[in-house]
Amino acid sequence: MAHELMRQLPKERLIYLGDTLRCPYGPRSKTEVKKFTWEMVEFLLQKNIKMLVVACNTATAFTLTELQEGLNIPVIGVILPGARAAIKFTRNSHIGVIGTDGTIRSNAYPNALKSINGDIHVSALACPMFVPMVEQGILSGEKAKNVVEESLQVMKEDDHLDTLILGCTHYPLIKDTIQEVIGDYVTVISSSEETAREASTILEFRQLLYKGDRVARHQFFTTGELGIFEKIARDIFKTSLPDFRSVIIEKAVIS
Amino acid sequence: MAHELMRQLPKERLIYLGDTLRCPYGPRSKTEVKKFTWEMVEFLLQKNIKMLVVACNTATAFTLTELQEGLNIPVIGVILPGARAAIKFTRNSHIGVIGTDGTIRSNAYPNALKSINGDIHVSALACPMFVPMVEQGILSGEKAKNVVEESLQVMKEDDHLDTLILGCTHYPLIKDTIQEVIGDYVTVISSSEETAREASTILEFRQLLYKGDRVARHQFFTTGELGIFEKIARDIFKTSLPDFRSVIIEKAVIS
Structure with a gap:
């Protein structure tokens, strides 16, 4: 998903938060998925995001409607x-x-x-x-x-x-x-490719697209082990994002 | 385009207006394309449409921005x-x-x-x-x-x-x-298939999708000869829309 968003919207800055620590959400209860998702969303809202993409099918299934009703930015599920x-x-x-x-x-x-x-x-x-x-x-x-x-x-x-x-x-x-x-x-x-494309549609429709000329710098956060996350991310992005070295990767503390 | 909208959004009622009389727009001047497009749009607005799809590349190229600024319904170009x-x-x-x-x-x-x-x-x-x-x-x-x-x-x-x-x-x-x-x-x-899909995205995002259970009845209007238009439409829809006979086809008078 991160990869597709960066490929299809190269001027937009991505702030990615992966809940590596508590993944997978698939087998968890609805209550737990909701609680975790809201914690993740609160973290991202502090980063001043203009759009939220819920890049997880389980989280989308259980929380999309309440996120769309509760936030004043566009929220896209997968x-x-x-x-x-x-x-x-x-x-x-x-x-x-x-x-x-x-x-x-x-x-x-x-x-x-x-x-x-x-x-x-x-x-x-x-x-x-x-x-x-x-x-x-x-x-x-x-x-x-x-x-x-x-x-x-x-x-x-x-x-x-x-x-x-x-x-x-x-x-x-x-x-x-x-x-x-x-x-x-x-x-x-x-779903990832399609969601990235719809994120592009909604950003344009809401006149939120970045209009200048830039190649965006991104930020990646993980709730888990920094080393493992960094290795996986570098593996995924090694061919598509040669300047991945300049991407900021940090540990996120979810309270 | 009409066909793709009806296929991808079968519950939505389509009001189609084809400017058969003055088509093609391709070789016309910007001023003329703008004038004709606004006349067509006025006709459709009288039908209480909830979204406007400009199903012509030339009209989109010359009028989309001013339509989006001037109308209070979502406007989608191709x-x-x-x-x-x-x-x-x-x-x-x-x-x-x-x-x-x-x-x-x-x-x-x-x-x-x-x-x-x-x-x-x-x-x-x-x-x-x-x-x-x-x-x-x-x-x-x-x-x-x-x-x-x-x-x-x-x-x-x-x-x-x-x-x-x-x-x-x-x-x-x-x-x-x-x-x-x-x-x-x-x-x-x-572009038609893709535009129909984005019409679906925007309708859902703006909470304008028809939520009940129905197969929609459609209305087709043409500025040109009714007979020729009807024949072409029946040819295009004969396999995909077996109940096309029930679709209303009328002559539109653009003032």
Whole structure:
């Protein structure tokens, strides 16, 4: 997500806060997810942000509405951008969505899809193995393929599916493996890419886009171990952001 | 465009006004395009619209800013949605755009692209043959291919191009031919599809989406000959909108 925002909006300054310490949110209760999300939001509000992107499907599912009602800046979640992109891509109105337990339990994607088009057929599937696998750095190869194959078995049996939403911000890291398993004829949609694009739409529509000429400096914060976070971030950004060395990475203390 | 709006937002009622009488706008002066567009907008405002989509690149290029400033409903043009989609799809920041003389002369696409990312390389090309060809119903076959091939010659020589924006609402009707000529490795973007998606984003963000359960009835108006307009509309919608017979088509008198 951070990567897509920086790529699609290179003039905008990103202030990223990763709750590495308490991640994943997927298996947590609604109450806990709400509490943690509000703590994260309070931290970011102190940085004078002009827009908030909730870059987590579980947090979006449980807190988006109250954040939108409670804050006086635009708040964007990852679910509706993914849903809208799926509606744009599907040709037969059969859409699949995979995500964490929390996201799938919340029914947020089927609700979002059906709120726009009542005739959409949605297959939703929790893939609890994917986040732990990605967190271990297993992104491709035989082991990854076996896990993905096993998890997506039910979905593969649905012949009609023509569009699949990756309803978790970790899943784009295994997008190639998922595409290979699910088949070429299924359009695989990354909520992150779509959310970055909608952030761009809303910023322009609200006349909040930075109009000058600059390449923005970004700030990254983590609630967890600085060293591990820095290593992962450098790995992700090494090709796309050659000047990542100049990015500020700090430890965030959430009270 | 109408088709994409109806497909992506099936619950929303579309009031479509086509200026068949005075189309194309492409070769007209800025003053004339502005005058005609305002006349069309006045007609639609009388229908109590909650959002205005300017479904013409030339009209968008010349009037979007003043419409957005002058009206108290959201106004969406076709240029920025196409630009944002291109920025999302390109991997090497080399984007091409084709359109009418008016659109290309206005520099609206290069300005939009560079306002978001100053490092984007844009090749813009006017294709004045395309609209007259489409209006004659020549959408595929050898004749269409020859015209497209000849028009896009310069653009084909640009090895770096990885994304091409169809910067005219007529061009999606010859998208397959354009894709064949420009090559598979180039992502061809239809501004119409992207604009419909952004209309969906803005409606939701402004809490203007219809929340109930319905399949909307639409209204189509034309400034030109009712018979010809009806025939073309039925041809376009025959497979996608089986109940098109129930759509109201009327002649619009613009004063």
